[in-house]
Amino acid sequence: MSEPAQTERDSFARVEAGMKRRRAAERRFRFFGKCAVGLGLGFLVILFVSIVGNGYSAFWQTRITLDVAIDEAIVDPAGTRDPAVLRAADYGALIKQSLREMFPDVSGRRNRFALYGLVSNGANFDLRDRVLADPSLIGGKLSLSVAADDDVDMLMKGHIDRDAPEADRRIKDNQLAWIDALEADDRLHSAFNLDFFGNGDSRDPELAGIRGALMGSIYTLFVTLGLSFPLAVAAAVYLEEFAPKNRWTDLIEVNINNLAAVPSIVFGLLGLAVFINFFTLPRSAPIVGGLVLTLMTLPTIIIASRAALKSVPPSIREGALGVGASPMQAVMYHVLPLALPGMLTGTIIGMAQALGETAPLLMIGMVAFIADVPTGVFDPSTALPVQIYLWADSPERAYVEKTSAAIIVLLLFLAAMNALAVLLRRRFERRW
Amino acid sequence: MTQTPLLIVLLLTLSSLAYHFGRKRAFAVSAGRIRTLHSLPAYYGLYAALWAVIPALLVLGLWLGFEDTVITRLVVGSLPPEIASLAPSRLNLVLNDIRNLVVGNIVSSEPDAAIIAAADRYRELRGVSTVALFAVTLGLATIGGWLAYGRIRPEQRSRNAVERIVMGILIACSTIAILTTVGIVLSVLFESIRFFQAVPVTEFLFGLDWSPQIAIRADQAGSSGAFGAVPLFAGTMLITLIAMSVAVPIGLMSAIYLAEYASSRVRATAKPLLEVLAGIPTVVYGFFAALTVAPFIRNSGGLFGLDIASESALAAGLVMGVMIIPFVSSLSDDVINAVPQSLRDGAYGMGATQSETIRRVIFPAALPGIVGAVLLAVSRAIGETMIVVMAAGLAAKLTANPFEAVTTVTVQIVTLLVGDQEFDSPKTLAAFALGLVLFFVTLALNVLALYIVRKYREQYE
Numbered sequence: 001m002s003e004p005a006q007t008e009r010d011s012f013a014r015v016e017a018g019m020k021r022r023r024a025a026e027r028r029f030r031f032f033g034k035c036a037v038g039l040g041l042g043f044l045v046i047l048f049v050s051i052v053g054n055g056y057s058a059f060w061q062t063r064i065t066l067d068v069a070i071d072e073a074i075v076d077p078a079g080t081r082d083p084a085v086l087r088a089a090d091y092g093a094l095i096k097q098s099l100r101e102m103f104p105d106v107s108g109r110r111n112r113f114a115l116y117g118l119v120s121n122g123a124n125f126d127l128r129d130r131v132l133a134d135p136s137l138i139g140g141k142l143s144l145s146v147a148a149d150d151d152v153d154m155l156m157k158g159h160i161d162r163d164a165p166e167a168d169r170r171i172k173d174n175q176l177a178w179i180d181a182l183e184a185d186d187r188l189h190s191a192f193n194l195d196f197f198g199n200g201d202s203r204d205p206e207l208a209g210i211r212g213a214l215m216g217s218i219y220t221l222f223v224t225l226g227l228s229f230p231l232a233v234a235a236a237v238y239l240e241e242f243a244p245k246n247r248w249t250d251l252i253e254v255n256i257n258n259l260a261a262v263p264s265i266v267f268g269l270l271g272l273a274v275f276i277n278f279f280t281l282p283r284s285a286p287i288v289g290g291l292v293l294t295l296m297t298l299p300t301i302i303i304a305s306r307a308a309l310k311s312v313p314p315s316i317r318e319g320a321l322g323v324g325a326s327p328m329q330a331v332m333y334h335v336l337p338l339a340l341p342g343m344l345t346g347t348i349i350g351m352a353q354a355l356g357e358t359a360p361l362l363m364i365g366m367v368a369f370i371a372d373v374p375t376g377v378f379d380p381s382t383a384l385p386v387q388i389y390l391w392a393d394s395p396e397r398a399y400v401e402k403t404s405a406a407i408i409v410l411l412l413f414l415a416a417m418n419a420l421a422v423l424l425r426r427r428f429e430r431r432w
Numbered sequence: 433m434t435q436t437p438l439l440i441v442l443l444l445t446l447s448s449l450a451y452h453f454g455r456k457r458a459f460a461v462s463a464g465r466i467r468t469l470h471s472l473p474a475y476y477g478l479y480a481a482l483w484a485v486i487p488a489l490l491v492l493g494l495w496l497g498f499e500d501t502v503i504t505r506l507v508v509g510s511l512p513p514e515i516a517s518l519a520p521s522r523l524n525l526v527l528n529d530i531r532n533l534v535v536g537n538i539v540s541s542e543p544d545a546a547i548i549a550a551a552d553r554y555r556e557l558r559g560v561s562t563v564a565l566f567a568v569t570l571g572l573a574t575i576g577g578w579l580a581y582g583r584i585r586p587e588q589r590s591r592n593a594v595e596r597i598v599m600g601i602l603i604a605c606s607t608i609a610i611l612t613t614v615g616i617v618l619s620v621l622f623e624s625i626r627f628f629q630a631v632p633v634t635e636f637l638f639g640l641d642w643s644p645q646i647a648i649r650a651d652q653a654g655s656s657g658a659f660g661a662v663p664l665f666a667g668t669m670l671i672t673l674i675a676m677s678v679a680v681p682i683g684l685m686s687a688i689y690l691a692e693y694a695s696s697r698v699r700a701t702a703k704p705l706l707e708v709l710a711g712i713p714t715v716v717y718g719f720f721a722a723l724t725v726a727p728f729i730r731n732s733g734g735l736f737g738l739d740i741a742s743e744s745a746l747a748a749g750l751v752m753g754v755m756i757i758p759f760v761s762s763l764s765d766d767v768i769n770a771v772p773q774s775l776r777d778g779a780y781g782m783g784a785t786q787s788e789t790i791r792r793v794i795f796p797a798a799l800p801g802i803v804g805a806v807l808l809a810v811s812r813a814i815g816e817t818m819i820v821v822m823a824a825g826l827a828a829k830l831t832a833n834p835f836e837a838v839t840t841v842t843v844q845i846v847t848l849l850v851g852d853q854e855f856d857s858p859k860t861l862a863a864f865a866l867g868l869v870l871f872f873v874t875l876a877l878n879v880l881a882l883y884i885v886r887k888y889r890e891q892y893e
Contacts, residue, residue, distance in 0.1 A: 040706050265846070
């Protein structure tokens with residue numbers, strides 16, 4: 001009888017001997033798993049920190065307070081106060097004059113040019129708008145706060161190293177001295193960057209804003225939403241509620257699943273070949289962007305809408321049919337209203353996807369430099385992600401923070417849309 | 433064109449009038465006994481409204497689609513023969529001048545009399561077309577509404593008629609997916625065929641030299657126009673490989689950890705957070721790769737004495753891998769969760785530790801699904817555009833060195849098509865040929881992946 005006990009003990013010992021190794025393997029495996037999750041989340045954190053760290057400063061802007069004497073001889077020599085004359089006047093001369101007055105000992109063409117370079121080119125327009133709004137300022141003195149040049153802005157934000165050799169610095173020694181003098185005189189201050197939200201694109205970083213791109217994105221999304229929601233809901237209702245099971249509907253179904261995974265740039269090629277070359281719609285217009293993004297987001301929304309319809313229990317349909325509704329009435333009056341919140345959630349997620357999409361818009365020419373804010377779906381425009389792409393390519397240091405700031409705005413919009421989707425789902429989700 | 437919104441508003445007004453009168457007529461013909469009506473009164477109204485608006489909208493759509501083409505033909509036909517017989521590319525320039533004149537833009541050179549005349553004719557034709565469009569659509573709407581109105585009787589089955597129309601609309605909407613696919617295939621195929629007439633297919637698919645610049649003058653140097661796409665395919669594969677070697681281990685391990693080990697609280701926070709990675713626009717990743725990752729890799733390579741290009745395949749691949757982590761992890765998570773609990777319980781009953789169960793039982797059982805997930809991720813990586821456009825560079829080099837700059841199919845599509853180009857040079861058409869390859873490769877990967885996933889699912893259901 002001792003033999004079985006012996007083997008039992010032996011096998012226990014064998015298992016026991018391996019346990020240490022196996023437990024270590026278990027701990028290692030678990031550790032790898034934790035590492036993987038940690039790495040994934042770590043990347044997310046690095047991404048956000050890098051973007052926010054680069055971008056938050058763009059929401060502030062260095063401004064210079066100038067005392068501008070509005071000389072009637074320059075602005076309105078004839079004294080007519082005619083808006084056309086006032087609009088065409090040389091306000092740049094006034095700004096330059098006020099800078100010269102502040103630093104009277106600056107001489108020589110090159111030095112003066114460097115001095116004028118401290119102030120943004122947009123100062124002229126600020127002054128013009130002030131004068132046009134209130135012609136009684138002419139002849140008087142005005143304390144005007146104007147945007148500083150992007151290099152000054154970068155210096156004040158610490159992106160330009162004061163101690164670097166002068167040849168490597170975009171702000172030269174004489175300019176540094178003037179900036180210090182301005183600062184000592186309390187004429188330099190930092191203010192919320194309204195230009196960033198109010199202006200279109202510009203070649204001057206301190207004037208460049210996202211308004212044009214944002215409006216372009218909004219128009220594009222407007223077209224996308226207006227087309228894709230009804231189309232997707234109709235398609236989903238047919239496929240889920242009425243379609244017979246046959247080859248044709250199978251084909252449609254396979255098609256939708258595959259379209260959802262086609263690279264977005266291919267949709268751009270489609271838009272270029274069909275909408276622009278064949279139907280000769282205008283290039284760079286939100287209408288074409290909207291059409292392309294509609295085709296791109298349709299599969300997503302159809303799939304979500306079908307899931308929403310599927311989650312409505314058959315008893316609802318049967319109840320409606322039982323009291324004499326036709327199948328169409330049962331769907332339209334009873335099933336569809338119950339599925340609508342789910343469909344809307346899917347639509348918002350599709351819209352968020354469309355808002356972040358860049359590649360197809362490059363194909364249809366929404367990548368041009370457009371300074372004007374678009375006013376309709378046929379105007380040439382860019383979109384927010386395309387603006388980010390354009391700015392990311394610009395060499396000036398100031399565009400780095402502009403790009404990051406535009407990304408922050410884009411991400412905020414996406415977060416808001418996703419939060420809305422989650423909210424809708426929480427509010428209307430029903431367990432049957 | 434610009435009056436289209438006005439026209440649509442007018443049509444909708446007509447249609448709502450038709451609804452109103454149709455409904456009223458239903459009450460009238462029932463002579464107070466609504467029970468004698470076959471359908472609810474609103475259906476009679478809808479019947480009239482739909483008949484008013486749908487034919488008119490169809491005509492409007494077709495008209496707008498073909499108006500420009502027809503007018504352009506007519507204008508070209510009326511041009512003097514010496515202009516009309518120009519080569520197509522030159523003719524397009526002339527047409528552009530005419531269009532610019534019509535819109536009132538400044539034209540580059542002083543326009544000659546023939547072009548001004550053509551512009552006048554263009555403007556005149558467009559005016560005629562607009563008037564005709566208004567007359568035809570509004571007339572159709574009135575006639576359609578009137579005919580439907582006349583047919584309203586108590587025994588008329590208007591609900592069935594309305595439902596048939598609505599069903600027709602639903603079916604039409606559901607075919608848009610097919611139309612899109614057909615549109616994609618046709619548009620890339622047609623341009624590709626034109627491209628392959630200039631460049632042989634074999635040279636495109638197997639040529640080792642890619643330099644799409646074409647000489648404008650015959651004596652220009654270095655612009656031979658070579659269209660061998662192998663370096664692009666190689667670059668795409670290199671970057672995809674790097675991306676996958678980041679995304680697959682991290683994605684798979686986090687899926688396993690979240691599905692098998694993590695407490696439900698950790699899972700509920702970590703999973704959505706990981707999925708945020710998939711929701712970030714690719715242009716953001718591209719910026720991140722170019723601004724943060726590429727310099728970091730370049731500098732750390734410098735520490736080891738490595739010479740790394742500032743636009744290296746490594747930077748683009750790494751960031752793309754990060755983007756793809758959630759695709760791998762959430763798809764693998766699904767398949768791991770689909771493995772029946774009985775398999776786990778069986779393994780535990782045999783005395784296996786948790787990691788042994790996962791490695792020896794769950795992983796093999798979930799493998800087909802995981803392979804499907806990885807294939808989907810590969811197709812996503814191949815088609816990804818913005819990251820590589822911003823971080824991978826343009827040099828078409830045939831190299832397997834991840835520290836060098838390579839270029840990909842999508843990068844070349846973007847660089848060939850962004851900017852002003854004539855539409856019929858091989859250079860532009862090459863982009864469509866690349867698009868064709870891209871479409872079919874990703875399609876094949878998707879079909880394969882969906883097939884594998886579906887087949888696997890059936891096993892356990």
